[in-house]
Amino acid sequence: MPYVIRWGIKSSFREYIGSIEGAEEHVSDGASRLPDGTFVFPAADPAATMDSPELIRCRGAAGFRAHDGLLDVALNEPWIEGSDGDLRLSIRRSGTTSGLRVELARLARVEDMQSDTRWVFDAVLAIGGVHVFDGVYPLGAELDRLVVERLSEEEEAK
Ligand code: HEM
Numbered sequence: 001m002p003y004v005i006r007w008g009i010k011s012s013f014r015e016y017i018g019s020i021e022g023a024e025e026h027v028s029d030g031a032s033r034l035p036d037g038t039f040v041f042p043a044a045d046p047a048a049t050m051d052s053p054e055l056i057r058c059r060g061a062a063g064f065r066a067h068d069g070l071l072d073v074a075l076n077e078p079w080i081e082g083s084d085g086d087l088r089l090s091i092r093r094s095g096t097t098s099g100l101r102v103e104l105a106r107l108a109r110v111e112d113m114q115s116d117t118r119w120v121f122d123a124v125l126a127i128g129g130v131h132v133f134d135g136v137y138p139l140g141a142e143l144d145r146l147v148v149e150r151l152s153e154e155e156e157a158k
Helices: 011-019 127-132 153-157
Strands: 003-007 024-028 039-042 061-066 071-083 086-092 101-109 118-125 146-150
Touching: 003 071, 011 061, 039 071, 071 101, 101 127
Parallel strands: none
Antiparallel strands: 003 039, 003 146, 024 061, 061 071, 071 086, 086 101, 101 118, 118 146
16 A cells, blocks of 8 residues: 655644735645645655655645745655664755755654554754755754555545
């Protein structure tokens, strides 16, 4: 069964964007949004299985624009990389198709919330992520918890 990444990025950032008049939020390339504001990024390879955290590759893009385009934050194609104990979340640099990636966050498994079908990670901002948010959040700022979840056959058929 394939998997998805479910992630709200940072709830205070979503609230901030929601409070700015004229701000736009969009999803594309297969990403979607749940009513609670969480983004869902599907596995890049529909045949991929949930074997190991460092082999999670998702597609899709979430974007935020506000302040007449001065604020332009895009999160494209989240991948989990590294090794267990040293996991990072990377995204493709916006505006490039070259595959250049930015390390957005560091991840740590939440030990008492793991199952065969669901992995939950604490996430904190990595140096690449500091740039993505224009230096507003410091290195290590707490982000929302990130979930990797195996799809049931029912969900997959949707
Ligand atoms: C015209 C330009 C901008 C204005 C007037 C502006 C204004 C503000 C204000 C007033 C806050 C505080 C909001 C609050 O505490 O509720 C804030 C927070 C923030 N701004 Fe901006 N901003 C601008 C540009 C940007 C840009 C270019 C970015 C780039 C990513 C950005 C990212 C953020 C972030 C991440 C926060 C913190 C949100 C949180 O509480 O988590 N802003 N901004």
